[in-house]
Amino acid sequence: MKLKRLKLTMPVLYIFVAAIILLALPYITGVNSYWLRIFVIIGINTVMALTLRLILLTGLMNLAHPTFMAIGAYFSIFAMTRFQLPFLVGLIGGGLVAGICALILSYPFLRVKGVYFFLITLTFLEMFRIAISNYWRDWFNGADGIYGLMAPTIGGFQFTSLAPFYYLCLVVLLITFAICWRIEKSWSGSVLLSIRDADMLSRCVGINIMSWKAYVFVIGCSLAGVAGGILAFLVGGVNPNNFGFPYAVDIQVFVIVGGMGTIWGPILGALLFGGLGDFLRGLGGYALLVNGSVLVLIILFLPAGLIDFPSRIRQLIRRPAVDAREK
Amino acid sequence: MDAAFYLQMTITAVVLSLLYILMASGFNLVFGIIGIVNFAHGTFYMLGATFVYWFMKSYGWSYFFAGIASVALAYGIGWLCERYLMRGVRGDILGSIIITLGLLMIFQSAAQIIWGEWDKAVPSPVTGVINIGGAFLPWETVLPMVGALVVMMLLYWFLMYTKLGLSLRAVTNNREAAALMGININFSYSLGFAIGCTLAAAAGVLIAPLWSISSTMGSTPLWKTFIVVILGGMGSLPGAVVAGILLGVVDSFVTTLFSSAAAHIFGFGIIITILVFRPRGLMGQI
Numbered sequence: 248m249k250l251k252r253l254k255l256t257m258p259v260l261y262i263f264v265a266a267i268i269l270l271a272l273p274y275i276t277g278v279n280s281y282w283l284r285i286f287v288i289i290g291i292n293t294v295m296a297l298t299l300r301l302i303l304l305t306g307l308m309n310l311a312h313p314t315f316m317a318i319g320a321y322f323s324i325f326a327m328t329r330f331q332l333p334f335l336v337g338l339i340g341g342g343l344v345a346g347i348c349a350l351i352l353s354y355p356f357l358r359v360k361g362v363y364f365f366l367i368t369l370t371f372l373e374m375f376r377i378a379i380s381n382y383w384r385d386w387f388n389g390a391d392g393i394y395g396l397m398a399p400t401i402g403g404f405q406f407t408s409l410a411p412f413y414y415l416c417l418v419v420l421l422i423t424f425a426i427c428w429r430i431e432k433s434w435s436g437s438v439l440l441s442i443r444d445a446d447m448l449s450r451c452v453g454i455n456i457m458s459w460k461a462y463v464f465v466i467g468c469s470l471a472g473v474a475g476g477i478l479a480f481l482v483g484g485v486n487p488n489n490f491g492f493p494y495a496v497d498i499q500v501f502v503i504v505g506g507m508g509t510i511w512g513p514i515l516g517a518l519l520f521g522g523l524g525d526f527l528r529g530l531g532g533y534a535l536l537v538n539g540s541v542l543v544l545i546i547l548f549l550p551a552g553l554i555d556f557p558s559r560i561r562q563l564i565r566r567p568a569v570d571a572r573e574k
Numbered sequence: 575m576d577a578a579f580y581l582q583m584t585i586t587a588v589v590l591s592l593l594y595i596l597m598a599s600g601f602n603l604v605f606g607i608i609g610i611v612n613f614a615h616g617t618f619y620m621l622g623a624t625f626v627y628w629f630m631k632s633y634g635w636s637y638f639f640a641g642i643a644s645v646a647l648a649y650g651i652g653w654l655c656e657r658y659l660m661r662g663v664r665g666d667i668l669g670s671i672i673i674t675l676g677l678l679m680i681f682q683s684a685a686q687i688i689w690g691e692w693d694k695a696v697p698s699p700v701t702g703v704i705n706i707g708g709a710f711l712p713w714e715t716v717l718p719m720v721g722a723l724v725v726m727m728l729l730y731w732f733l734m735y736t737k738l739g740l741s742l743r744a745v746t747n748n749r750e751a752a753a754l755m756g757i758n759i760n761f762s763y764s765l766g767f768a769i770g771c772t773l774a775a776a777a778g779v780l781i782a783p784l785w786s787i788s789s790t791m792g793s794t795p796l797w798k799t800f801i802v803v804i805l806g807g808m809g810s811l812p813g814a815v816v817a818g819i820l821l822g823v824v825d826s827f828v829t830t831l832f833s834s835a836a837a838h839i840f841g842f843g844i845i846i847t848i849l850v851f852r853p854r855g856l857m858g859q860i
Contacts, residue, residue, distance in 0.1 A: 308668065355846050358853045362611055362667065362808060366800045367845060373797050374842035381835035492793075496675055503672050532687050539679030546672045547662045 269417060273410040283409045285522040287481055290416040292521035294423045294474040296501035296513035298467035301427050303507060304436065305460050306360065306443035310495045311368035312471050314375045315345040317490035319472025320479035321379075324393055325386070334399035338476040345472025346465045353461040360446070372495055380487040392486030399480050412481050419477065423470050427510060430463070439463060504545050506552020515554050578710075583830045585715055589784070591822025592722035593777050597795055598802040598814035599729065600773030606746040606809035607766035608660070610670040614677040616796030618771040622648050622778025623787045624685055627694050637699035641779040645772055652771030656764045664763075686789040698783035718780035725776050729769075733811075742766055746809070798825070801841045805848055806855050813857030820844075 268275075276282040295312060302309045319341035326337030356367060380390035387393070398406045406412060430436055441449040442456050450456055479485045497520070505516020527534035549555055597619060604612045625644035629635045635643070655677060663669035698714035705711075733739040744752040745762045753759050777795070785791070802821050806813025821841060828837040848856065 308671075355849050358849060362605075363804065363853070365611065365671075366804050367849065370797065370800055370804070370842050370845060374839055377835045377838045381833065499668075499675075500672065503668050507668075532683060532691075535679045535683035536687070539676040539683070542679070543659060543673055543676035546669050546676070547659065550663065550666065550669055 273413050278408040278410040280409075283413060284481075287409060287412050287416050288478075289517055289521035290413070290420050291474045291478050291481075292498070292501060293514055293517040294416075294420055295471055295498045296505070296517045297423050297427050297510070298470045298474075299498050300502050300507055300510070300513045301430065302463050302467040303502065304431065304439040304443060305463055306446075307357075307460065307464070308365045308499070309368050309464070309467070310365060310499070311372045311375070312468070312498055313490040313494045314372050315349060315468035315471045316475035316478070317375065317379070317485070317487070318348055318475070319345040319469075320475035320485045320490075321387065321393075322472070323476035324396065324479055324485065327396070327399070328393075333401070334480070335401050338473055341476040342469040342473035345475070346469030349465045349468035350461065353464050357457055357460045357464065369492075369495075372490075372492065376487050376491050387487070390487060392484055392489075394484030394486075396480060396483050406480070409481075412477065416477055416481075419470075419473055424510075426466065426470070430466075431510060435459075500542060504542065504552055506554030508551055509554060512552050512554040516552070519553065579830075581711075583826050585711065586830070587823045587826035588719060589715055589822075590825050591819045592719055592726075593781060593795065594798055594802050594822050595815050595818035596722055596725060596773050596777040596780075597799040598806065598818050599726070599811050600770040600777075601799050601803055602806075602809050602811055602814050603742075603773070604767055604770035605803070606811075607742060608656075608664075608670075608763050610660070610667065610674065612767075612770065613671065613674040613796070614655070614681065615674075615770070615774050615799060616792030616794075617678050617681040618648055618652065618774035618792075619778040619781075619795050620685060620787075620789060620792035621651070621681060622775030623696075623782040623791065624689055624694075624778075624789070625775075626779050626782045627696050627787050628689065630696060637696070637783070641782075644779050645775050648775030649768045649772045652768035653764050655771075656767035660767060661760070661763070682789050682792070689789070691789065693786040693788050695786055696782045714783055718784060721780045722777070725773070725780075729773065732769075738765065797838070798841070801845060804845050804855060807857040808855065810855070810857040813855055816856055 272286060273283055276286070295316065299309060299312050302312075319338075321341075322344045323334075323337035323341040326332040326340055327334060332340070352371070356364065356371075359367060379387045400406065401411075401415075404411070430439070438449070438454055438459060442454065442459060446456055475485075475490075478489075501516035501520055502513045503516075504520065505514070506512030523538075527538060530537060545553065549559060597615065600618075601612060601615050604610065604615075622644050625647055626637070626640045629640035629643055630637065633640075659673055659677070660670060663673055698717065700713040700717055703710040703712050704716070731739075733743060741752070741757045742762055742765065744755065744757055745759060745766070749759065752762070778792075798821065802814060802817045805821065806815075806817030821844075824840060824844065825837045828840045
């Protein structure tokens with residue numbers, strides 16, 4: 248009896264401790280510190296990684312994820328500087344606009360699957376970046392980007408330090424996590440997995456695979472748009488090159504290196520690699536070399552991602568002579 | 575807007591078409607045999623050009639000798655990459671994509687560290703112009719055209735008239751059946767990957783005297799390769815030829831008449847249009 252009660256309370260205890268740490272983090276690191284900034288960027292990266300994995304549940308690897316982030320970021324900037332809308336309206340509007348763009352683009356994009364989808368989103372990403380850095384200069388200001396944004400306000404509350412950004416990012420992250428968790432753990436998660444594993448069979452049992460794919464694609468892309476809005480105001484501006492191929496690769500790395508088997512994999516990946524860019528910049532030309540080597544080694548030795556590390560260690564201890572890769 | 579202007583555009587179109595065909599056929603060969611998307615393909619193009627620069631500058635070799643050595647070196651590197659890295663993630667599409675992305679980062683930063691960030695140039699081994707009815711065609715653009723045609727003919731001969739080529743085609747067609755017929759699958763995979771990398775490096779070697787060489791020169795051809803491959807159909811060599819010519823012509827004319835950004839956007843527009851009507855590309859199997 249006593250044991251049972253203890254078992255019930257353990258997860259509650261973990262969640263309680265995690266909540267306290269998450270809520271108190273700005274005051275542990277200091278409200279304007281370099282570390283808090285990195286944590287906000289990690290939060291934004293986690294939102295991107297989680298939504299990317301949501302789309303990946305149907306077997307679609309969306310490389311154009313940063314593009315939808317860019318759409319949200321630019322819309323929230325235009326909403327504030329050109330249409331004089333409140334910050335929150337711009338942020339949510341950015342998500343909606345990104346979602347609408349995703350809905351329109353889902354018709355040509357979702358006609359293909361697998362590697363084709365991968366490549367077409369890749370060309371879309373590059374096309375979008377080149378288009379906004381060369382055309383409509385009076386809106387997008389070319390490759391120089393838009394900088395010098397004012398600190399946003401929500402209902403008269405001014406964002407003077409990094410702490411409000413942190414809490415805003417935390418709210419968006421929790422909403423994203425809740426959406427991804429609900430979709431994956433309910434029956435719709437099984438539908439998505441059935442589309443990934445046997446799309447023709449799912450179609451035969453009456454699942455409308457196009458609308459299901461469009462559903463997760465639109466949800467994922469609109470949340471990416473909201474993340475873009477936060478990033479734009481955190482940095483104080485955006486540049487088309489922020490949303491290029493390197494960032495798209497980074498998000499894939501969070502998901503695949505973290506491990507895409509569970510929802511915790513992308514979170515772990517974003518936590519470990521999300522803030523890495525700032526540290527690696529100190530290495531100069533060697534940063535890319537180190538990054539690439541780490542990637543290759545992790546994929547070769549931990550094919551199911553870093554989240555698999557404890558069970559691999561356990562396996563090695565239990566049966567040291569058997570290599571798990573040699574089946 | 576006179577005849578010379580249009581001739582110049584046509585020459586650029588031919589050079590670009592041949593470059594895209596070389597790159598895309600290497601990419602399609604790798605995709606057809608191993609079934610992976612090789613992101614390091616543009617890096618092998620860069621390595622081919624950089625090795626030529628290195629051999630010519632440091633050892634004083636002639637262009638032809640340096641070119642052959644560079645292609646051989648790229649073949650070796652491709653073989654080692656397949657043998658020791660790609661083999662560990664065989665059958666895992668996302669894992670192999672991450673591996674090739676890692677290779678892209680490693681090779682690109684290594685080239686930047688070893689040979690520097692600045693733009694390098696290689697002197698053309700041939701000079702002078704040919705006079706065709708009043709318009710002038712420089713020899714240095716004829717050289718890559720002839721070279722690309724020779725490489726394509728060699729590839730065609732290899733795939734169609736040799737036993738090794740036959741085994742590669744068999745593996746592309748049906749892996750299990752090929753293995754049952756006694757074809758060494760591991761060897762075929764390594765060979766296919768190495769030949770794909772060699773084709774990219776050959777494109778780099780041929781382009782080296784024309785364009786400037788730097789560690790990031792591989793990215794634009796990589797995008798163009800993706801467009802060609804989607805347009806022509808994944809894994810289809812005839813598709814690569816048709817789509818390569820199409821994109822080369824479009825690129826050359828749109829770049830000259832508008833800008834290179836417009837060429838990118840135009841290429842994407844073509845892809846979307848093709849995908850709406852033929853989701854598997856022009857020559858892909860439906």
